[in-house]
Amino acid sequence: MVDTTKNTKLFTTYGVKTSKTVTTEVASKLISKAKRPLFVVGTGVLNPELLDRVVKIAKAKNIPIAATGSSMIGFVDKGVNAKYINLHALGFYLTDPNWPGFDGNGNYDTIILLGHKKYYINQVLSATKNFSDVRAISIDKSYIQNATMSFGNLSKADHIAALDEVIDLL
C-alpha cells in the first residue's frame, strides 16, 4: 500500500495545530462511516485521472459532490449528484448549524477534499477548523494542514495509487 502518512513538510505554518496524517485504509473507513458526507472538489479534478476517481468515490458511497471553482463542467452527464458552489461561501455555510445543505436535510459532518489549490483550501479550512465541528479529510496530493486529517505530500503517481486504494477499500 502507498504510505500516505510520511511526508508532512509544511509550506508555511498556520500555528500550533496541524492535521493528522491518514492512511488510505483509515481515510476510506472515515468516509464510509460518515453520516452526512460531502465531497468538496476543486477545479484540479478536471484532470481526467482525478475526475474518473472522484466519480468512482462518489458513486461507491453515493456521496454528494460540492463542485467548487469551475469543476462543475466535469460532472455533467457523469451520473453523480454534483452541484456548483463557491468554496469560500461553502466554508462559511459549513460553520452555520442552520445551513440546510444542498438537499434541505441539514449541514454535513464530514467533508472530503480533493483537487484544490493548497493555499486556497487551507485558508478556507481555517474557518471550519476554528469555528465548526465539521471533520475535514483531505485526500489531495499535498498535505493540507488545516484539515482534520490529510494525506502527506505525495508524488503524482503515489497519489493516484492512493486514490485507487481508497476506491478499493470503500
Next chain:
Amino acid sequence: MSKLTTGSFSIEDLESVQITINNIVGAAKEAVKPTKEAAEVTGPMGPTPFPSIATLRDWSFTLFDRYEPVYTPMCDQCCYCTFGPCNLEGNKRGACGLDMKGQAAREFFLRCLTGCACHSAHGRHLLNHLIDLFGEDMPINMGASNVIAPNIQLVTGLQPKTLGDLKPVMEYVEEEVGQLLATVHAGQEAAAIDYDNKAMLAGVLDHVGMEVSDIAQVTALGFPKSDPEAPLVETGMGTIDASKPVIIAIGHNVAGVTYIMDYMEGNGLTDKMEIGGLCCTAFDMTRYKREDRKAPYAKIVGTISKELKIVRSGIPDVIVLDEQCVRADLVEEGQKLKIPIIASNEKIMYGLPDRTNDDVDAIVEDLVSGKIPGCVMLDLEKLGELVPKVALKMAPIREAEGLSAIPTDEEMKALVSKCAECGECALACPEELEIPAAIAVAKGGDYSALEELHDYCVGCRRCEQVCNKEIPVLSLIEKAAQKAIAEEKGLVRAGRGQVSDPEIRAEGLNLVMGTTPGVIAIIGCSNFPAGTKDVYNIAEEFLNRNYIVAVSGCSAMDIGMYKDADGKTLYERFPGRFERGNIFNTGSCVSNAHISATCHKVAAIFASRNLSGNLAEIADYSLNRIGAVGLAWGAYSQKAAAIGTGCNMYGIPAVLGPHSGKYRRALIAKTYDDSKWKLYDSRNGSEMAIPPSPEFLITTAETWQEACVMLAKNCIRVSDNNMGRSIKLTHWMELSEKYLGVLPEDLYKFVRNEADLPLAKREMLLKMLESEHGWEIDWKKKKIISGPSIKFDVSAQPTNLKRLCKEA
C-alpha cells in the same frame, strides 16, 4: 470669529496693517455644519460629514446583518503582545481576552488601515509638493465635470475648488487614521464586528486619500482629464530598447520621476535613452504632460511580478525608487549587476547613504565607481539630474562587461544538471508551479516546460531561498523564456482620470435599469492564480457582452499584454468611454478612487441624490441599483484590501482571486436565509422581498472562469427593469453554461414575471419553472400565473434605510 475665512483683509482705521489668515483650525468642519447659510453656499448637507469611528457604524452594521463577516485566520496564534503568544485555536480567548474572531478581524482591519495610510501618505506627499510648486490657489481641473471630488464630497461634505482646499481633507484623513491605529493596541477593542466597522471606515478614508492624490496630480502635472482618448502606451518587458541607456523607475509616487523626465526633455535625451517603469509610477509617468494626447516616450515594463525579472535581465543602468510595491531585495540584486539604486522617498531608504546635500557630480562619481551601491536622494531637482547622468555613464561600462544574471547556454546546462529534483522549490512556490518537473525536462535540452512557467511565475524567488543546490531558479525560467520576454509588447491606454458628468448623464439610466448589464471593474495587483492572461480573458468576455469594463493599475497593464488574431489589444478594439462595450482605464492605483466615484456620480447626477456628507444613502443607492462589481484578481497588497473594503462600504461588491483568502475576512450572505433578502420600499415603508444579489460584498473565486459567472450574477440588482433583468439573466445563464456546464440552480429566485425571461429561452425556462419549482403557467398566453417570491414593481424605491421611507 466663525465668520472669518481664509484670505486677507485690512482694518480700515489702521493704515498699512494687513492681517493674513492662512488657516483657521476647524474651519473646514465648521463650514460643513448643516446650517441654512452653509446650504446656500454648498447645497444641502447630509447627516454624516467628516465621519469618525462611530458615525457610520449603523450603516456598517446594516451591511453586516446581511453580509456576515467570514473569518479565515492566517494563524492559530496571536503574537501581538508580551502576554502571548496565545493559542486561539477553536475561537479561544488569549491572555488579553481577545478571541480568534476578534484577532482575525483586527488583522484584517490593520491591513485595510495600512493600505489607507499608504495611499493617504502618498496623497499628502504629492499635495505638499505640488502646493509648493504651484500654490494653494491653483484651481482643480479634472475635465468636463462639476462634481469634481465625489469621494471627498460624499465623505466630508467639502467641495474643494483649489489645491489648498484639499489640505483640510488630508487633515481629516490623518486624524482618523491616528484614531483608528490606536485601536489596534492590545486592550482597545473586543468585538470582531467593531474591528470590521473600523475596517470599513479605513476603506472609505482610503478612497478619500486616493482621490486627493489623483486630483492633485491630474490638476498640476498635466495628466489627461476625463479623456476617453488618452494616448496608448507601450507596455511589456520587450518594449525596452536595451541598446540605449536605461532608467527604470519602480513604485507609486511620480513626483521625483517628473524631474527626471523634465531633465531628459530639457537636455534632448528622450530619444537617446529609455525610461520605463514598474507598478503605478509607470502609469503616472505615461500620464505626465499628456493631456494633449501626445504619445508618451515613457514605457510601462510591468507589475511587481516583473521587478526581479527586469533586474536580472541586466537591462537597467540605474533604478530609481519611490514608495509602495517595491521589492526589499533590489539593492542586493542590483549590486550583483552593478545597477545603482537611487531611493527618492523617505518611506524607502534601504539603509543607503543619504546624499541629498551633496554635489550631483560627486554622487555620480561614487555610484559609477561602485564606491556606493546606491544612495538616498530626497532633493527632487538633484534627482532629476542625477539619475540620467548615472544611466549615461553606467550604460557603456555595463555593456562592456556584459552584465546580466541570465545564464549563458553552457551555464544553463550546468545549472539544470545540478538539480536533484528534491521538490523543495515546488513546496515553497506560492503558485504551486511544477518546477522540478520542468527542470527535469530541461536536463534533456528542452526548455519549453521552464518557458511555460514564466507567465505563471510571480517572481518572488521563494524557490531560490529553499534550493539546497543554490540554483537561481528564477534566472533559469527567465533564460528559458528569453524569446517570449522579447515579444512581450503590448499597448495600454494611459489613465484617463475621472468619468465625466456628461458621460454619467448619458449612461446612468441604462445602468440603473439594467439595460447596460453592468460595470466590471478589474483592478489591483498581479498575484494571479494562473498567469496574467486571466484578466485579459475576463475583460474580453465582458466587453464582448457589452458590459462596461473599468480598469486601473497593474491589472490594466496586464490586460494590454495580449492581442487578438489581428494583432490588436483590447484598448485598440474597444473605445475608452463610460459606455456599454467600452474599456476605460482610470490610471494608477490612486485612480481607483474614480471608479468608486463613478457610482457616487450616478446617484448624484443621474438620480439627483444629495452627495455631501451623505454616505449611507448614496451607498444604499449603489447597492440596490447600480450593477457594478469589482474584481481584484491578483490582489496581494494591503492597499487592495483597503480599496475593496472601501467599495464594500459604498455598496459595491468585489470578487478577489484565491490568494486573497489570506486577507482573513470576507463578507458573504446566506442565500438560503430568506429573512436577509428584504428591503423597504421608501414610498411607504413596506417590506419588499428581493433577489439574493449581490450575494457577497467581498469574497474569493478559484478560477477566472468561476469569477466570470460570479461577476455576471452579482450585477443583478433589484431595480432592473424587465429588459435589464432579461439581459442580465441571459449573460449569467450563458456564462454558467459555458464555464460550469449547467444552468444556474437558483435562477428561479431572480424571476419576477415572464418578461424577465430571455425571449430566446422563454419557453424552455417556463417549462423548467413549472416542472422543477411548481410554478403555475398559462401556456396559452405564456405567462406566469403564480410562483415567484419577488414581485416586479417599476415604481418601487428599494432601500435598506428606514429613515428614507416616507412614513419615517
